Amino acid sequence: MDRLDAIRLFVRLVECGSFSAVGREEGIGQPAVSKQIVALERHLGAQLVLRTSRRVVITEAGQTFYESAKQWVDDFDAIESSVGERQQLPRGLIRINTAPAHGRLCITPLLPEFFRRYPDVSIELSVSERQVDLVGEGVDLAIRHGRLVDSSLTARKLSETDFVLVATPGYLAAQGVPTRIPDLDKHTCIVFAKGRERYPWALKVGRETVSYVPHGSLLTGDAEHIRAAVLCGLGISQAPFWLLAEEIRSGQVQVLLPQSQPERVPIHLVYAAGRRVPMRVRVLIDYLVEAFQ
Template sequence: MDRMHAIRLFVRLVECGSFSAVGREEGIGQPAVSKQIGALERYLGEQLVLRTSRQVVITEAGQAFYESAKRLMDDFDALESSVGDRRRSPRGTIRINTAPAHGRLCITPLLPEFFRRYPDVTIQMSVSERHVDLVGEGVDLAIRHGRLVDSSLTARKLSEADSVLTASRDYLSRNSVPTRLAELDQHTCVVFAKDRERYPWSLKVGKETVSYMPHGSLLTGDAEHVRAAVLCGLGIAQAPRWLLAEEIRSGQVQVLLPKLQPARVPIHLVYPAGRRVPVRVRVFIDYLVAAFARPVRRP
């Protein structure tokens, strides 16, 4: 048994949740993966995995072993990169979590240049609005919007996002353009809502921040649907500028009441604190920070 290979397979089993998924990833059959994990269990004298016909359950001993094994793999990859062939570019998989719309509109367009620089790196991107457990779910780094509260994570600031009131040129051609806060009551709005709870808009009036509860026919908890609704002319929405940046630049979408724009929302890259960051992850972090630091042409 190649212990390092077996440990790497076990780490991916915890993260993928399936023997077959690990086998596809490694280009080997499911029985081969199971055989390697079984040999690792015999060597350790502990059962790491409970196998059933429907799912893989990680035992308490397996979970404890995973956390140490993940650190070992990260350190081993970093060691290979630092003292191995120094002419070799970083290699391996980076597991990233991001919100769906931000990932599609702001992160994916940056990847072609990254892959040209680092052709041996693979990015596995998961998309979710929830804050994933980076350590528990085997995620290398995540992109978080808003104030950070988890002190167990290291953070690097990517940017700050403007939150703007927007409507399409088509909608405004059929309705008056609001010039003050009170006139929003006369308009149809695209309402962001989750679990039947409507989210108010945050607006700046003078030196104070006030909440305005929008009203409209469409309620959605998905940023992509907010974007689509604005482009379809369904009403006014409050959204981060990046969500409609191209359409704002082209004039298809107009920013309304800019003096009511609230404070910017910070966007951070976060990753587990207290761990050695593999070279492949470090170069990607540096690449994103530099890419977001480039001047953006504003409409």
Template sequence: MRVSLLDRVNAIRLFVRLVECGSFSAVGREEGIGQPAVSKQISALERHLGAQLVLRTSRQVVITEVGQTFYESARQLVDDFDALESSVGDRQQSPRGVVRVNTAPAHGRLCITPLLPDFFRQYPDVAIELSVSERQVDLVGDGVDLAIRHGRLVDSSLTARKLSETDFVLVASPAYLAAKGVPIQLPDLDQHTCIVFAKGHESSPWSLKVGQEAVSYVPHGSLLTGDAEHIRAAVLSGLGIAQAPFWLLADEIRSGQVRVLLPALQPERVPIHLVYPAGRRVQMRVRMFIEYLVSAFASPEL
């Protein structure tokens, strides 16, 4: 049976996603077809090429050396084909498919998930696969379409869109301050219990600003954690003073449930960016989500 060009391109597209996802079942879920159907199309592609692209084992999928070489060209072919389709069809089609987004856990829960209902109303055929991690993921290696990064960017292989900026503030609950007093100047922090953000076993210093000079202050306290959600819970529980991004406790700060301390020591605002791999065409569904987030984050409340 003769295979059409479109069928062949679709098989190549499945192979590209297989390399990026590392799983037949993941590709099947993404495309809305069964795992056997994905495997069958990849096998047909291998027969057409006369080469083995994938080694199948009971536990994993291994891309052969030939398959890896083929992937590099296949990725470009799929991008070019999508660009050709988009040049004609973007205005006639509504986006559909899965957008894979990575962000920090607390930021995802507090700042991204609340924005999704309106996005889904606008784009009902798009699904968001939200992965969370405190570490910076490898977008290509982990099959992520876009990630949200906090702080200055250093990876020149990524395209970036600025979402917003956030203040880093010193905060504590009124109950803690009533019991321990309110710090008036920097040395007063030495007399207070701090909630310490720690990476591994190392405490992260607080970045502060005295006049025009950047100052690093090493906090000391009984609770050390590498998770922003625990920083938030500790502040609300009255365990001490923390330095945190404004968005982590924005509602509580506005309501007075949490107080901002020593605002004169507040450092420069920290940028928040959307990043995605450079040099590739951005699929329409990803592009729509990027534009939606940029517009949503234009609100001063975020």
């Protein structure tokens, strides 16, 4: 048994939750992964996982070992990356999390150049509207929108974005162009909502920011559907500028009430504080910061 490989496989098993998923990722069969984990358990003298027909359950001993092993693997990768040509050619897997629409529109288009620069690095891009637990879910980097409140994370600012009121010229030609906030009451709004809770729009009146609760026929908790609904001419919505940037620049979508736009919202890259950041992760952080600027 190569102990280093076995420990790496165990760390990925905890994070993936599946022997077959780890096998696919590493290009080996599921039995080979299982054999390595069994050998590691035998070497440690402790059961790390419970195997059932449907899922893998990590034992208490396994969770304790994972927390130390994850840090050890990261530290080992950082040491490797700092020696010789590894400093110029980082390698390994980076796990990054972002919102679905932001990943598709703003992150994925930047990856071809990144992979050209760093051909030995691979990226596992997961998408979620919720804020993931970086340490608990084995995520190296996450992109967060809005003011940060978690002091246990280290942050690098990527950019800021305007939140704009938008609609298509076709919708506005049929329904009229609002010139004041009260005019929105006469329009069909596309509403961002979670469950039945409608998220209010932040709008500026003079020096103050007020909340406006939109009303409309379509409620959705997904930014991609907000985008699609606006482009279909279903009504007015408030959205981050990046969601419809190309359409706004081309005139396919029109910005409304610019004098009522709220303050810009920051976008940050965040990662767990107090941990050594592997070279492969550092180069991605620097690349994204540079690209967004």
